[in-house]
Amino acid sequence: MGQVVIASRLSDGLVVFLRDKADPSGGAGNGRADWVLQLADAEVADDDSRAAELLALGEADGAAIQSVVDIYLIEVEEETGQLRPTKAREAIRCFGPTVRPDLGKLALAERALAAGN
Amino acid sequence: MYHYDEYDHALVKDRVAQFRRQVERRLSGDLTEEQFRPLRLMNGLYLQLHAYMLRVAIPYGTLDSRQLRKLAYIARRYDKGYGHFTTRQNLQYNWPKLEETPDILAELAEVEMHAIQTSGNCIRNTTSDQYAGAAADEIEDPRIWCEIVRQWSTLHPEFSFLPRKFKVAITGSENDRAAVRVHDIGLIMKHGDGEGAGEAGEVGFEVIVGGGLGRTPFLGKTIRPFLAKEDLLSYLEAILRTYNMLGRRDNKYKARIKVTLHETGAEEFARLVEEEWAEIKESSLKLPKPEMDRIAAHFVPPEFRALESRATAEEERAAGDPAFASWVRNNIVEHKASGYAIANISLKPVGLPPGDATSEQMDLVADLADEYSFGEIRVTHTQNLVLPHVERSRLPELYDRLLAAGLATANVGLLSDIICCPGLDYCTLASARSIPISTQISERFADQGRLDLVGQMQIKISGCINACGHHHVGHIGILGVDRKGEEHYQIQLGGSASEDASLGKILGRGFSADQVVDVVEQLVDVYVELREGDERFIDTYRRVGQAPFKEKVYGTA
Numbered sequence: 130m131g132q133v134v135i136a137s138r139l140s141d142g143l144v145v146f147l148r149d150k151a152d153p154s155g156g157a158g159n160g161r162a163d164w165v166l167q168l169a170d171a172e173v174a175d176d177d178s179r180a181a182e183l184l185a186l187g188e189a190d191g192a193a194i195q196s197v198v199d200i201y202l203i204e205v206e207e208e209t210g211q212l213r214p215t216k217a218r219e220a221i222r223c224f225g226p227t228v229r230p231d232l233g234k235l236a237l238a239e240r241a242l243a244a245g246n
Numbered sequence: 247m248y249h250y251d252e253y254d255h256a257l258v259k260d261r262v263a264q265f266r267r268q269v270e271r272r273l274s275g276d277l278t279e280e281q282f283r284p285l286r287l288m289n290g291l292y293l294q295l296h297a298y299m300l301r302v303a304i305p306y307g308t309l310d311s312r313q314l315r316k317l318a319y320i321a322r323r324y325d326k327g328y329g330h331f332t333t334r335q336n337l338q339y340n341w342p343k344l345e346e347t348p349d350i351l352a353e354l355a356e357v358e359m360h361a362i363q364t365s366g367n368c369i370r371n372t373t374s375d376q377y378a379g380a381a382a383d384e385i386e387d388p389r390i391w392c393e394i395v396r397q398w399s400t401l402h403p404e405f406s407f408l409p410r411k412f413k414v415a416i417t418g419s420e421n422d423r424a425a426v427r428v429h430d431i432g433l434i435m436k437h438g439d440g441e442g443a444g445e446a447g448e449v450g451f452e453v454i455v456g457g458g459l460g461r462t463p464f465l466g467k468t469i470r471p472f473l474a475k476e477d478l479l480s481y482l483e484a485i486l487r488t489y490n491m492l493g494r495r496d497n498k499y500k501a502r503i504k505v506t507l508h509e510t511g512a513e514e515f516a517r518l519v520e521e522e523w524a525e526i527k528e529s530s531l532k533l534p535k536p537e538m539d540r541i542a543a544h545f546v547p548p549e550f551r552a553l554e555s556r557a558t559a560e561e562e563r564a565a566g567d568p569a570f571a572s573w574v575r576n577n578i579v580e581h582k583a584s585g586y587a588i589a590n591i592s593l594k595p596v597g598l599p600p601g602d603a604t605s606e607q608m609d610l611v612a613d614l615a616d617e618y619s620f621g622e623i624r625v626t627h628t629q630n631l632v633l634p635h636v637e638r639s640r641l642p643e644l645y646d647r648l649l650a651a652g653l654a655t656a657n658v659g660l661l662s663d664i665i666c667c668p669g670l671d672y673c674t675l676a677s678a679r680s681i682p683i684s685t686q687i688s689e690r691f692a693d694q695g696r697l698d699l700v701g702q703m704q705i706k707i708s709g710c711i712n713a714c715g716h717h718h719v720g721h722i723g724i725l726g727v728d729r730k731g732e733e734h735y736q737i738q739l740g741g742s743a744s745e746d747a748s749l750g751k752i753l754g755r756g757f758s759a760d761q762v763v764d765v766v767e768q769l770v771d772v773y774v775e776l777r778e779g780d781e782r783f784i785d786t787y788r789r790v791g792q793a794p795f796k797e798k799v800y801g802t803a
């Protein structure tokens with residue numbers, strides 16, 4: 130079980146996840162927020178203290194750059210090699226509406242893969 | 247239908263320009279989210295689970311073909327190619343971008359549409375009978391009064407920050423197709439009785455206040471049996487003022503007028519309204535006859551041709567085509583003009599989300615409206631579309647065109663014509679998904695013969711206690727709840743939103759998602775077994791009570 134920072138992108142409202150693009154000399158918690166569209170690309174915090182660091186990083190970025198809103202932590206676990214949120218609500222946020230699988234994040238990832246990028 | 251005058255145009259255009267500047271300031275960081283949120287909500291823009299959601303007002307569910315084509319275009323150009331028609335006769339886009347929303351609003355303004363007052367604690371879009379101006383059982387076209395209410399309530403300075411949102415519904419017929427008893431104010435057009443409640447033959451309104459669903463459902467109570475037309479606005483103003491004074495602002499769950507009415511008592515509330523009304527009855531709010539006539543002139547019926555009431559083409563086709571016959575039986579409603587019919591277009595195809603329409607479908611319905619229905623379309627609170635004025639002899643052609651586009655599902659008013667909110671698939675407030683329950687039910691009951699056999703039936707599903715899917719007033723109501731992070735469903739029986747309005751009662755302990763459809767089937771089986779004559783599900787339920795249903799589902803009464 131781990132934790133991931135989730136948010137909504139201001140410009141289009143899409144769900145994004147935090148990745149710490151740490152400065153190699155800075156160390157953990159001294160990084161730069163990078164918001165990614167796929168849960169698989171997010172940084173998973175293995176313990177509460179790293180989760181708190183990531184949340185602080187996300188919130189600081191949200192306040193400074195104003196590019197994301199509604200920033201919070203979700204719990205995730207790995208299931209057959211894929212990250213999945215433990216709560217139904219967050220799983221639906223991460224993967225898109227279950228009634229329109231053609232429109233969600235997984236479809237987006239598949240289309241990107243098919244397009245070779 | 248109503249067309250904007252110069253004031254309407256200027257107001258909507260100004261609002262687009264204002265919101266464009268607000269969005270720019272938000273995107274540049276000049277406004278924080280906290281500052282911006284109320285501004286975007288005032289323009290119908292929510293942030294949901296996956297993206298923004300824009301709610302577009304469709305005043306009293308009336309559209310012309312040009313407007314529907316614009317809605318289709320916006321879905322294609324700015325969204326993901328579809329829109330969702332709601333129980334408030336509005337349209338929601340599920341994927342608009344904030345940065346493009348001002349452009350969407352500008353596109354809407356071009357066709358006299360907007361998203362003003364589709365959110366927030368103000369008077370929302372007034373809803374009405376979808377068959378207004380066409381129904382054989384209508385006293386008068388209620389849209390005239392909806393439009394008068396719309397003009398009065400738009401940006402009304404005193405009622406822009408009410409304790410809570412406020413919804414008005416008006417029906418022009420005794421057969422209530424607008425669910426008036428579950429609205430904050432419901433108005434039923436009726437004739438005076440000549441014995442104190444209006445002059446004999448005079449047309450006015452019965453005024454019902456304090457209905458509502460959500461956490462604490464109430465049916466509205468009649469506080470005035472008859473109100474003259476000219477007094478409509480002064481009386482509404484008196485109700486709103488009384489509510490604005492008494493309504494609770496300390497607790498949002500107790501802030502709706504239904505709670506105010508309940509806590510104050512209907513009689514006392516009515517007394518306070520009458521007291522307030524006495525002060526303003528003769529004010530400028532009294533509607534002058536020329537003004538009523540001016541608005542009424544926008545709703546003169548189209549020029550119907552003189553036609554035979556029966557159409558050979560329709561009868562011949564029905565005789566040899568059972569699918570067409572089912573469609574006519576279920577989706578076609580009697581029109582007030584001889585030889586015409588009201589054609590319902592079901593947005594409840596088997597296995598697909600209720601109320602969704604693609605851009606292509608919207609374009610097609612707009613074309614069909616031009617060809618068959620004087621360019622008019624209606625949106626129903628049951629999340630379907632209507633072509634209100636179709637010549638009966640042309641029903642076979644219309645059916646073929648709809649069939650080819652997957653729009654000829656013959657289930658209006660039947661079990662699979664389910665009202666369903668977006669639920670946890672889209673809505674940030676949801677406890678559980680509602681759409682998959684609805685699609686599974688429609689798949690289980692896909693057989694037309696079985697649907698026809700079960701007959702008139704209303705299933706309504708909400709994804710949380712806010713009850714946007716009207717589950718309290720479904721013959722079978724289904725409510726999604728969150729039980730320790732798992733989706734779970736409560737079932738209620740015996741609700742109705744029609745003229746025989748009632749609130750459903752919880753059947754017993756809830757069910758997991760994979761049990762719900764079986765339970766619905768069991769309930770339907772009990773009804774089919776016990777019904778007498780042409781009883782609907784609700785009639786049988788009212789006659790036999792919950793016990794046999796409980797026994798079947800839980801093995802014990």
Ligand code: SF4
Nearest residue numbers: 667673676709710714
């Ligand atoms: S009932 Fe609840 S889940 Fe459904 S749309 Fe309303 S708020 Fe959302």
